[in-house]
Amino acid sequence: MDPATLEPRVQAIGRDLAAALPRGGKGPLRALDEKAMDYAAQDAELRAALFRFVDVVPACRSLDDLARHLTAFLDDVGDRPPSIEAAMRMGDSRAGRAALGGAAAVGVRRMAHRFIVGATPADASAVLRALWQSGVGASVDLLGEATVTSAEADRYAARCAEALDALAGVYAGLPARPLLEADGAGPTPRVNLSVKTSALTPLLRPDAPDLGREDAAGRLRPLLRRAHAAGAHLHIDMESFDSIEAVTDLVLTVLAEDEFAAGPSAGVVLQAYLRESPAQLERLLTWTREHQRASPLTVRLVKGAYWDHEVVEAVQHGWKPPVFEVKADSDRNFEALTRRLVEARAGGAPVRIAIASHNLRSVAHAIAANEQAGGGPADLELQVLRGLGDELQAALAATGRRVRTYCPVGDLVAGMAYLVRRLLENTSNESFLHDQATGAPLDELLAAP
Amino acid sequence: MSALAPFANEPLAELRRAPERERLLAALRELDAELPLRVPVWIGDGRREGDAIVSTDPGAPGRVVAVAAAASAAEVDAAVADARAAFPSWAATPAAERAAALLRAAALLRERRARLTALAVRECAKPWDQADADVCEAIDFLEYYARGAVILAERDAAGELLQPPGERNVLVHRPRGVCGVIAPWNFPLAIPLGMTAAALATGNCALLKPAEQAPGCGGELVRALREAGVPAGAVALLPGDGATGAALAAHPQVQTIAFTGSVPVGLEILRAAAEAPARGARHLPRVVAETGGKNCVIVDADADLDDAVPGIIGSAFAYAGQKCSAASRVLVHEAIADALLERLAGAAQVLVVGQAETFGTTVPPVIERDAQERVARYAELAARTGRLVAGGETAVPAEGWFRAPVIAADLPSDSPVLHEEIFGPLLAVERVTGVDEACDRVDALAFALTGGLYCRNPRTVEHVIARSPVGNLYVNRAITGAMVGRQPFGGNRLSGTGTKAGGPDYLLHFTEPQVVTENTVRHGLVV
Ligand SMILES: Cc1cc2nc3c(=O)[nH]c(=O)nc-3n(C[C@H](O)[C@H](O)[C@H](O)COP(=O)(O)OP(=O)(O)OC[C@H]3O[C@@H](n4cnc5c(N)ncnc54)[C@H](O)[C@@H]3O)c2cc1C
Numbered sequence: 003m004d005p006a007t008l009e010p011r012v013q014a015i016g017r018d019l020a021a022a023l024p025r026g027g028k029g030p031l032r033a034l035d036e037k038a039m040d041y042a043a044q045d046a047e048l049r050a051a052l053f054r055f056v057d058v059v060p061a062c063r064s065l066d067d068l069a070r071h072l073t074a075f076l077d078d079v080g081d082r083p084p085s086i087e088a089a090m091r092m093g094d095s096r097a098g099r100a101a102l103g104g105a106a107a108v109g110v111r112r113m114a115h116r117f118i119v120g121a122t123p124a125d126a127s128a129v130l131r132a133l134w135q136s137g138v139g140a141s142v143d144l145l146g147e148a149t150v151t152s153a154e155a156d157r158y159a160a161r162c163a164e165a166l167d168a169l170a171g172v173y174a175g176l177p178a179r180p181l182l183e184a185d186g187a188g189p190t191p192r193v194n195l196s197v198k199t200s201a202l203t204p205l206l207r208p209d210a211p212d213l214g215r216e217d218a219a220g221r222l223r224p225l226l227r228r229a230h231a232a233g234a235h236l237h238i239d240m241e242s243f244d245s246i247e248a249v250t251d252l253v254l255t256v257l258a259e260d261e262f263a264a265g266p267s268a269g270v271v272l273q274a275y276l277r278e279s280p281a282q283l284e285r286l287l288t289w290t291r292e293h294q295r296a297s298p299l300t301v302r303l304v305k306g307a308y309w310d311h312e313v314v315e316a317v318q319h320g321w322k323p324p325v326f327e328v329k330a331d332s333d334r335n336f337e338a339l340t341r342r343l344v345e346a347r348a349g350g351a352p353v354r355i356a357i358a359s360h361n362l363r364s365v366a367h368a369i370a371a372n373e374q375a376g377g378g379p380a381d382l383e384l385q386v387l388r389g390l391g392d393e394l395q396a397a398l399a400a401t402g403r404r405v406r407t408y409c410p411v412g413d414l415v416a417g418m419a420y421l422v423r424r425l426l427e428n429t430s431n432e433s434f435l436h437d438q439a440t441g442a443p444l445d446e447l448l449a450a451p
Numbered sequence: 452m453s454a455l456a457p458f459a460n461e462p463l464a465e466l467r468r469a470p471e472r473e474r475l476l477a478a479l480r481e482l483d484a485e486l487p488l489r490v491p492v493w494i495g496d497g498r499r500e501g502d503a504i505v506s507t508d509p510g511a512p513g514r515v516v517a518v519a520a521a522a523s524a525a526e527v528d529a530a531v532a533d534a535r536a537a538f539p540s541w542a543a544t545p546a547a548e549r550a551a552a553l554l555r556a557a558a559l560l561r562e563r564r565a566r567l568t569a570l571a572v573r574e575c576a577k578p579w580d581q582a583d584a585d586v587c588e589a590i591d592f593l594e595y596y597a598r599g600a601v602i603l604a605e606r607d608a609a610g611e612l613l614q615p616p617g618e619r620n621v622l623v624h625r626p627r628g629v630c631g632v633i634a635p636w637n638f639p640l641a642i643p644l645g646m647t648a649a650a651l652a653t654g655n656c657a658l659l660k661p662a663e664q665a666p667g668c669g670g671e672l673v674r675a676l677r678e679a680g681v682p683a684g685a686v687a688l689l690p691g692d693g694a695t696g697a698a699l700a701a702h703p704q705v706q707t708i709a710f711t712g713s714v715p716v717g718l719e720i721l722r723a724a725a726e727a728p729a730r731g732a733r734h735l736p737r738v739v740a741e742t743g744g745k746n747c748v749i750v751d752a753d754a755d756l757d758d759a760v761p762g763i764i765g766s767a768f769a770y771a772g773q774k775c776s777a778a779s780r781v782l783v784h785e786a787i788a789d790a791l792l793e794r795l796a797g798a799a800q801v802l803v804v805g806q807a808e809t810f811g812t813t814v815p816p817v818i819e820r821d822a823q824e825r826v827a828r829y830a831e832l833a834a835r836t837g838r839l840v841a842g843g844e845t846a847v848p849a850e851g852w853f854r855a856p857v858i859a860a861d862l863p864s865d866s867p868v869l870h871e872e873i874f875g876p877l878l879a880v881e882r883v884t885g886v887d888e889a890c891d892r893v894d895a896l897a898f899a900l901t902g903g904l905y906c907r908n909p910r911t912v913e914h915v916i917a918r919s920p921v922g923n924l925y926v927n928r929a930i931t932g933a934m935v936g937r938q939p940f941g942g943n944r945l946s947g948t949g950t951k952a953g954g955p956d957y958l959l960h961f962t963e964p965q966v967v968t969e970n971t972v973r974h975g976l977v978v
Contacts, residue, residue, distance in 0.1 A: 058907040063786060151797025209811070243467065
């Protein structure tokens, strides 16, 4: 597939999508808790103070404690706007701290609710049903604290099992949405759960992938059985590079077991920011050809959520980062992998493709490539994150595409790490959403990387 | 110096990549075919082999790793005499040339990295990641001190003293003479080489006595230094046990003793130093000592346990807790004590207790039977006078000096478990009402090596820093793994003489500073 011949379609689709973005929307970053984010965007020190504060909120024991932390973080900020000075002065009295702590807690909670759909799957049911009604599927992700013990891994697996049942209830009786319920390869489940290997085992060791893989497999198999019985899709998220071998081997070995040949539908994630992702995709494609399963393997293509972590870790250890260091390289590779995926599928590889990105250009390119390879709208799933991709989700649904929204579920304590990561990622000035929010012209946003 | 690139830490092996792991396993197979290594007493060009000292694999005590001669008192004398003879010319060698030899040694170690890593795995049961870090640190010390000595010489030459008219003031740092290096087994490459390299870089002659548990590693180090061009008289290898070390430390013609090990031995060395003049020494021996620790991690109520638990577990149990920097006490705010204890216990239970050569092992066997018994005694004491929240029940291999990790709580405040260095996989957890109580308890200790703090309030962090006596304080991270040039390492109080290995001031301890002031006024004229 020649990128040059694809380009006019990419531009046309990009423009259509841009035109379909909800009018008057404030953009996901604008909508964030107003002042705080404005400040954060203007000033690196304030941004750091805000994120450190959000991060510690669940560990604070009282409003007073909250206010003490907030003022301590703000203390480190050199140039304080007047309203921040006022907040600092509130920190001087007990009553002031209670008020400040209360206001801050409300603010953080509001922020969190944009990204996290509910404390439990049941709490989330209204949102999930509304999404479905508007033609949007979901993948639910159960947030939690890190797994460091076997008991925690067991608890996470139990929550996942319960979620599969609960979600079956949520989606029962909803009207048909043909675009979401079948593609060229056959029917696709309504219920879709994303799971994290690092939560399924406390034994992920970068230098001993077998240890974590085997331990996680013991908890993944019952979940796969449950998903199969419930007719649900199970997706294994990808995490940092330290665990990539364990996670990839886990998915590919367990799904290759005879028991799971008939189902459930399942998927893996490919991170385009990794220099070695082209080779990883070849490995996945070879695997799909060698292991015929009733449901083709879904490959969710992402850029990768751990970029800063990977770079810092590599620099600290003296390694070459496993990720590209120029954003455009990740974007270009994302497009190359997209084309490889649609071509492989056209060539008969039993694979389903999910493109997970908020980048209008990356998404438009994928749609164009899918068309070019002869895929229909149902054959390309476009995925977004709740709270960040809401407008793109609306535009995609409105233009007749297949969309799925990744919906984290969990309480505030469990969700804070997720929230901080999303805030950090999306106030980074290398992010598409940041460019979009700061008013970059459409031509630039749609330009080939 | 301009020719040398700035110091950078030797990159660790990227063990998360399978080919790297396979490379190391292959090196281990090659090494195994070569065992046992023969380690001589090596003075000048004379090598005497012997079998007085035998190191074995702590995970398979039947496997002999190295067979070494033990240097006698007469050999220590001979080595000192040889070093004294070589000293004038090594001392007069320009710093840049000495540095070049050390850098060639670094290059040799780099070439032999996989083999040396495997040797540390075998001889000291260091798990691969730990053994690899040990080799990297050894290389770092060579690179860092080589540069440091050149910088010191340049600074001396440039002159930093005030120069009023009519007066010329010069400060130089000269080598002290013969340096005895008495090394431990727990960093069988990095620590002996660090001390030796510091002595050599500054123009001293070094006599290395490796730990009796790790003569094989010590032998490889001296071999690399000699092959790199350090003159035969400038560095000698004196394998041996405590008697060899004592002879070296008490020798009246040894000007410097660099020591890393236990407090009692450190005190003995200091005592011997004080007595050296009475034995005929015309100097006061300088003692650079790194002794033990009783390292505490403070966990405040706002800590992120997702970080604190792995950080504490790694600090306490990696390499079976056999690091002077290892965590041995946790002082946790009562508000989160139960949650922390439960998670620590669960995290300790999933640690792999196994052979060092198996990737994934966190807790290898301890170094020897004595150590195994010592840790067992403390664990029994902890069980009897407190409560074990983890450990004791985990099965460990029958052969080899294994000890499963233990976490104890509710110990009486005067328990030896809380005050003595155990040097094994035993962690005690105590509840405190707040960071100030924790700081009080830390302050009550005689040791002050490393410390940790998990806390997210910057004001509290500042407060604890101000109250910490320790030499190395780590905030919101593990408390082990100091890196050359990044975390100059060394303790205060009873934990050492306050020197910082891998830091900018370390080399000064190996020098004799001299100031020369010359009057340049003649008949009222500045000449
Ligand atoms: C439904 C869904 C599921 C996801 N699941 C996962 C998952 O399982 N695992 C996972 O890792 N991520 C996952 N992500 C997150 C994803 O990887 C991206 O972090 C996020 O979507 C931002 O990428 P973008 O294309 O939307 O935005 P863009 O702004 O176009 O791209 C931002 C991304 O570019 C990359 N980048 C940033 N700076 C540089 C640089 N200097 N050099 C090179 N690359 C750079 C990073 O990957 C960064 O996230 C998921 C995202 C979605 C929408």
